[in-house]
Amino acid sequence: MLSMQPIGHVRSPYRDSQDIPKGLGAKHEAEGVLEIRAEFEPGLTDIEGFSHLFVIWAFDRSEGCDLVETVPSDDRPHGVFATRSPRRPNPIGLTVVELLCRKGPVLHVRGIDMLEGTPILDIKPYLSSVPQERLRRGWLAEAEARSGRKP
Numbered sequence: 001m002l003s004m005q006p007i008g009h010v011r012s013p014y015r016d017s018q019d020i021p022k023g024l025g026a027k028h029e030a031e032g033v034l035e036i037r038a039e040f041e042p043g044l045t046d047i048e049g050f051s052h053l054f055v056i057w058a059f060d061r062s063e064g065c066d067l068v069e070t071v072p073s074d075d076r077p078h079g080v081f082a083t084r085s086p087r088r089p090n091p092i093g094l095t096v097v098e099l100l101c102r103k104g105p106v107l108h109v110r111g112i113d114m115l116e117g118t119p120i121l122d123i124k125p126y127l128s129s130v131p132q133e134r135l136r137r138g139w140l141a142e143a144e145a146r147s148g149r150k151p
């Protein structure tokens with residue numbers, strides 16, 4: 001078993017899962033706050049230089065897990081590890097947010113898709129070296145093509 005302690009909590013405009021945009025073409029532009037516990041504040045040193053961050057967090061209000069599931073982006077079932085479903089064996093979420101500003105232990109961000117009070121497990125600078133032409137988007141690209149949407 002592993003045990004982890006939250007480094008902080010998300011202050012989000014979303015109190016109900018239904019309010020969070022879902023499905024193909026959903027945009028996550030909501031602003032929110034990552035409130036980091038005072039004891040971890042030194043760990044934020046130099047974070048201001050990064051435009052985007054990976055936020056690793058816990059789906060604390062998700063129950064159970066389906067290894068194959070139909071998610072809001074498609075009407076066909078997919079394996080849990082090929083989706084971003086909250087119902088997974090280890091309920092860990094990953095969100096890329098834009099860092100707007102830091103005020104001490106508080107990070108103001110854009111791109112929230114978590115519920116109010118979600119526990120934050122870790123934060124890392126967002127860096128991607130994968131060129132666009134090497135990215136494959138799997139079943140999502142097929143679902144977008146069937147619906148006539150562009151990514």
Ligand SMILES: C[S@@+](CC[C@H](N)C(=O)[O-])C[C@H]1O[C@@H](n2cnc3c(N)ncnc32)[C@H](O)[C@@H]1O
Binds near residue numbers: 084086119
């Ligand atoms: C599809 S998941 C994607 C989350 C993250 N971007 C990822 O890829 O891991 C986003 C959904 O998780 C649900 N959710 C958000 N915060 C949650 C929480 N604290 N506990 C359980 N479910 C949550 C909401 O229904 C939201 O629409």
